[in-house]
Amino acid sequence: MDENTSNFIHDFIDEDIAEGGPYAGKTVHTRFPPEPNGYLHIGHAKAIYIDFGTAQKYGGVCNLRMDDTNPAKEDTEFVDAIKEDIHWLGFDWGDRFFYGSDYFEQTYAYAEELIKKGLAYVCGLTPEEFREYRGDTSTPARSPYRDRPVEESLDLFRRMRAGEFPEGKYTLRAKIDLASGNFNMRDPVLYRIRYIEHHRQGTKWCIFPMYDFAHPIQDAIEGVTHSLCSLEYEDHRPLYNWVVENVSVPSKPRQIEFARLGINHTVMSKRKLRKLVEDGRVSGWDDPRMPTICGLRRRGYTPQAILSFCERIGVAKMPSTVEYGFLEHCLREDLNEKATRVMAVLEPIKLTITNYPEGKAETFMVENNPNHLEDGQREVSFSRNLYIEAEDFMEVPSPKYFRLFPGNEVRIKGAYVAKCTGCVKDENGNVTEVLAEYDPESAGGDPKDGRKVKSTIHWVDANTAVDAEVRIYDNLFSDPDPDSGEKDFLTCLNSDSLRIHSGCKLEKSLENAVFPHSYQFMRKGYFCVDNRDSSKEHLVFNRSVALKDSFNK
């Protein structure tokens, strides 16, 4: 996290670690606690950035903890993926990797402590009764087992653990306030019975702590000072604090909430992403159309771009929705700086240089990155027969069209300037070939007489061109917004999120080329190779593929 940036969380921490504050002289300690029930997405990237970044800013540490207190939802499959994605983003938890479930024994002991203090009791309400007895905004909850003697609760709780009762028969509840306006405080359930194999604990346990009880205890055991989480836990903070204060935990962490990330038209809930995977709408969690970290990785996003995005969207308490274009901007900015350029023609049409000798070939050197000449040059071959982008020729130019049309001169990037002399059409009147004459005195692209050309176009030598299928992936947009609830988000997904261009002509072999992505983005002119193999370099197609409409206004 940038030393210069600051947000309200930092303000709180500054107070806490200042002279006389509750954590004066202590190391700032945070944690990132994903539930291993899915892959991390761009929303998690924000949380990761805040959790790890805040620790970094204060010279503290951040734990990675799998929040696995619900055996029904969690799976080991996701643990490694989560670790990989966090590492890829550039954060490291050192040796502080934990499982919430590793604290089950201690958590259990704290539960017994509460019972002995008279602050928790075993409740015999069925789930249905529980709902009935909960009361409403004007009616306090009722809890007939609230005054069960300590010894009896203790005995029942131990027998719950021993597996003497079926699921739903008993729960352990905290004794707090049945009349609270905050329903989380109406004697919340602390433990429930579940006969499901836990992904790590196996069948050792049949009672599992609820998030509200487990989380503050886990934080406290690990010495977390600041437990940063999203806004929906604001209502839970009183309960979080109640646990910290009433259980003899070794430290007193503080929970601070911030607004989670929303991106317009982007599917961001794990539940929905899972559905996309399960329904086969995408090839997997790492499908390049997915907003998952691994999907973005394959779509060509760099960790720096994502981090820059997280940095710049800021941290606040106001729920907000960032424009997807801002994420694209952060990527363009990063790729523009460091990606290698190549020429590729997506929709090729022949360009014949009629006054260039048949059979002649020469090569030109082209810079790999115009912003960084130190990145060197590469050799490209040139001949009489080239491929250019079909839209770089218009027989009848629209206003402000500067590229090839009869009589107009353009620069063939890195090679020569050439003047369009006409075109060849098939029997249907479709243009099949563009004709031009080059200026032999303009090798390298600059005419000897210093005359200017208005436009430069990219191209590929027909003799050396590599044929390829190019897949352009776009973010899987949903319109209306997936959370609007107006329609099923599945029916509103953009259908052209994957466009396959076959017969593309590339300067060199780009196996499995993937182009990110939206038309808007392409207009700005970038693509990269499929980054499933992250060792592959990023390539930038430094050419505007403007919407045709934009010429005609």
Added chain:
RNA sequence: UGGGAUAUAGUGUAAUGGUAACACACUAGACUUUGACUCUGGUAUUGUAGGUUCGAGCCCUGCUAUCCCAGCCA
């Protein structure tokens, strides 16, 4: 409705009682071996009505709008 939060430009954030700033987007222009990039200019009296003050985005009061919670999920 009961509880919890939040309101600054189209979007996201700054400004901690003293000239409303930055980025994205949009827009006009300059530059350019790609119409990209880069550069320059333009775009808000801070949800609303009052109050305190020499001075209010900030403090106070009322109102309005939006979001979250009301699982034996996290």
